[in-house]
Amino acid sequence: xxxxxxxxxxxxxxxxxxxxxxxxMLGIVIGVGAVVAMVxxxxxxxxxxxxxxxxxxxxxxxxxAGAPSVGGxxxxxxxxxxxxxxxxxALKKSVSTVKNVSPELSQNAQVVYLSQNTNTSISGVMxxxxxxxxxxxxxxxxxxxDDVDTSxxxxxxxxxVAGQLFSAGEEPIGKVxxxxxxxxxxxxxxxxxxxxxxSSNMDDTILIPLSTAMxxxxxxxxxxxxxxxxxxxxxxxxxSAEITNLLMIRHKISDSSKIDFQIMNQAxxxxxxxxxxxxxxxxxxxxxxxxxxxxxxxxxxxxxxxxTERTREIGLRKAVGAKRRDVLFQFLIExxxxxxxxxxxxxxxxxxxxxxxxxxxxxxxVISISSIWLAFFFSGAVGVFFGIYxxxxxxxxxxxxxxxxx
Amino acid sequence: xxxxVTNLRKVYSSGDEVEVVALKDADLTIEHGExxxxxxxxxxxxxxxxxxxxxxxxxxxxxxxxxGIDVGGLxxxxxxxxxxxxxxxxxxxxxxxxxxxxxxxxxxxLLYNREFIDREKARxxxxxxxxxxxxxxxxxxLSGGQQQxxxxxxxxxxxxxxxxxxxxxxxxxxxxGDEIMAIxxxxxxxxxxxxxxxxxLYIAEHAKRVIFLKDGEIVSDKRLKNRKISKVAGVxx
Ligand SMILES: Nc1ncnc2c1ncn2[C@@H]1O[C@H](COP(=O)(O)OP(=O)(O)O)[C@@H](O)[C@H]1O
Ligand SMILES: [Mg+2]
Numbered sequence: 001x002x003x004x005x006x007x008x009x010x011x012x013x014x015x016x017x018x019x020x021x022x023x024x025m026l027g028i029v030i031g032v033g034a035v036v037a038m039v040x041x042x043x044x045x046x047x048x049x050x051x052x053x054x055x056x057x058x059x060x061x062x063x064x065a066g067a068p069s070v071g072g073x074x075x076x077x078x079x080x081x082x083x084x085x086x087x088x089x090a091l092k093k094s095v096s097t098v099k100n101v102s103p104e105l106s107q108n109a110q111v112v113y114l115s116q117n118t119n120t121s122i123s124g125v126m127x128x129x130x131x132x133x134x135x136x137x138x139x140x141x142x143x144x145x146d147d148v149d150t151s152x153x154x155x156x157x158x159x160x161v162a163g164q165l166f167s168a169g170e171e172p173i174g175k176v177x178x179x180x181x182x183x184x185x186x187x188x189x190x191x192x193x194x195x196x197x198x199s200s201n202m203d204d205t206i207l208i209p210l211s212t213a214m215x216x217x218x219x220x221x222x223x224x225x226x227x228x229x230x231x232x233x234x235x236x237x238x239x240s241a242e243i244t245n246l247l248m249i250r251h252k253i254s255d256s257s258k259i260d261f262q263i264m265n266q267a268x269x270x271x272x273x274x275x276x277x278x279x280x281x282x283x284x285x286x287x288x289x290x291x292x293x294x295x296x297x298x299x300x301x302x303x304x305x306x307x308t309e310r311t312r313e314i315g316l317r318k319a320v321g322a323k324r325r326d327v328l329f330q331f332l333i334e335x336x337x338x339x340x341x342x343x344x345x346x347x348x349x350x351x352x353x354x355x356x357x358x359x360x361x362x363x364x365x366v367i368s369i370s371s372i373w374l375a376f377f378f379s380g381a382v383g384v385f386f387g388i389y390x391x392x393x394x395x396x397x398x399x400x401x402x403x404x405x406x
Numbered sequence: 407x408x409x410x411v412t413n414l415r416k417v418y419s420s421g422d423e424v425e426v427v428a429l430k431d432a433d434l435t436i437e438h439g440e441x442x443x444x445x446x447x448x449x450x451x452x453x454x455x456x457x458x459x460x461x462x463x464x465x466x467x468x469x470x471x472x473x474g475i476d477v478g479g480l481x482x483x484x485x486x487x488x489x490x491x492x493x494x495x496x497x498x499x500x501x502x503x504x505x506x507x508x509x510x511x512x513x514x515x516l517l518y519n520r521e522f523i524d525r526e527k528a529r530x531x532x533x534x535x536x537x538x539x540x541x542x543x544x545x546x547x548l549s550g551g552q553q554q555x556x557x558x559x560x561x562x563x564x565x566x567x568x569x570x571x572x573x574x575x576x577x578x579x580x581x582x583g584d585e586i587m588a589i590x591x592x593x594x595x596x597x598x599x600x601x602x603x604x605x606x607l608y609i610a611e612h613a614k615r616v617i618f619l620k621d622g623e624i625v626s627d628k629r630l631k632n633r634k635i636s637k638v639a640g641v642x643x
Contacts, residue, residue: 009517321489326518
């Protein structure tokens with residue numbers, strides 16, 4: 001019996017009971033839809049996190065003041081007073097793998113412009129900040145060496161702060177805002193960055209010259225952190241070791257368990273986070289796959305009913321010459337067709353679902369061709385897996401018993 | 407010689423102890439071109455004999471030669487091939503596929519042989535039983551007699567040597583029954599072997615030879631001298 005005729009026969013079998021076929025298919029539609037949506041949401045979340053972290057600068061090492069957490073007792077990160085501007089200069093001068101450093105001092109402060117006020121993070125930075133953090137001024141200008149040398153009271157605003165202090169259409173540049181009651185002139189607005197994995201929202205910040213922050217605003221000589229741009233991505237580990245060495249010498253620490261700073265590697269954070277989101281994707285996909293299996297059981301159930309209902313038909317087909325495999329393929333193809341049709345609809349549903357959720361969560365939806373192929377492959381496999389038993393049952397029917405069946 | 411059975415026994419063992427001996431030591435030969443009616447009361451083993459003749463079932467004991475082939479021990483698939491090529495079946499309940507046109511019902515046996523599917527053969531078969539106007543009607547749109555004629559067309563379409571009919575007129579009125587018998591007689595005239603099971607003497611009298619079964623045994627085997635001839639105008643082409 002040829003394939004075309006078998007297909008036609010299977011289609012007729014499906015179309016005889018349209019409502020039932022549609023309901024059975026619905027189980028597969030939902031299962032496949034869930035798999036496609038869940039996987040694409042997981043992938044979307046992963047790539048959203050990844051791209052945000054990469055946006056922070058991929059060759060970035062962050063040295064935080066304070067001991068790393070060991071055994072639960074530790075200071076709040078960055079609250080220690082161990083890092084100095086001299087440490088930063090020494091790093092740039094003596095460590096060959098360090099391309100550039102950005103010493104930073106940040107604290108929260110009250111900011112006022114006319115009747116608007118907000119509490120935000122104020123960071124004292126050097127001109128190198130722009131390059132090291134890969135975070136640039138979009139309008140106006142950034143803090144210059146001259147601003148730092150003369151401790152000028154100038155400020156560059158992150159987009160969120162700018163939006164909070166100034167109404168739409170108002171020109172912030174040139175205006176004077178007050179930070180802790182000290183007047184600052186706004187000289188620029190930073191580009192939009194979004195929150196960087198784990199760290200604070202970089203758009204909700206105000207940048208001022210480091211010297212101004214130290215002497216005029218916070219009265220502190222120590223840094224919160226030093227951001228380090230490493231010469232190339234494959235030197236991260238080497239740079240991290242060299243920095244640790246140098247700082248231990250400078251801080252006169254011989255026991256590595258007593259170090260008073262912590263180095264964070266952006267790449268490591270990235271890896272950890274992608275592992276987490278990867279696991280999440282698997283978990284979501286797994287849960288969705290269970291619903292696909294439930295859909296498959298529905299297919300099996302209906303195919304068994306169908307075989308029973310069509311016992312006489314099977315008997316007749318055998319009487320006029322159908323072999324076992326003819327009957328087997330007829331029923332198998334019916335269940336595979338049901339599943340594949342459900343798979344097509346499911347991919348569509350999953351696509352719509354993931355677009356909707358992606359919009360809601362604010363990340364791009366990633367529908368990979370491979371996940372669509374996978375969905376088809378799986379719905380086909382479900383069709384075979386759950387269709388084979390009813391089909392074998394049909395093919396083994398004895399023609400006389402089948403013809404006699406009432 | 408088309409059919410030859412020797413010492414044929416068929417025992418049904420349903421459950422643990424209850425055994426039903428449906429056929430006892432049957433010996434019989436049927437030649438090409440015969441028209442045989444098998445008669446007997448209900449439960450006498452007529453259908454059982456039919457099923458064995460039709461390669462739908464295997465005997466418990468004894469040998470069965472069909473067209474020179476020893477059928478005993480052939481695989482299910484081999485039997486299916488013999489049924490497809492050499493035997494056409496007509497059942498009491500027609501057994502047409504519902505929601506399927508007459509033409510597609512007749513095509514069915516052709517789908518199961520390996521050759522090119524010649525739809526023209528199916529049309530010719532329907533023409534032969536006088537249904538050239540009803541190709542696309544579904545069984546529910548046809549009368550009982552017409553449905554049985556579709557079933558006969560289905561049995562004819564593979565051009566088998568043997569046509570087996572189990573109570574083909576059992577579900578029909580007398581006029582439709584006569585039409586069916588006319589077709590069988592006509593086919594027999596053309597050389598087809600016909601074996602017909604019936605419990606009605608009137609129907610059996612259309613055959614050339616009548617075999618009587620009782621409790622699984624052949625009790626008589628006679629050739630009819632004055633058989634009934636059924637000619638119904640307008641049925642045959
Ligand atoms: N599959 C079966 N299982 C058990 N007994 C059967 C089966 N088929 C037929 N029989 C028995 O075999 C005997 C002959 O049946 P059958 O050939 O159908 O008779 P007929 O067609 O002459 O009415 C009956 O007693 C019937 O009950
Ligand atoms: Mg019977």
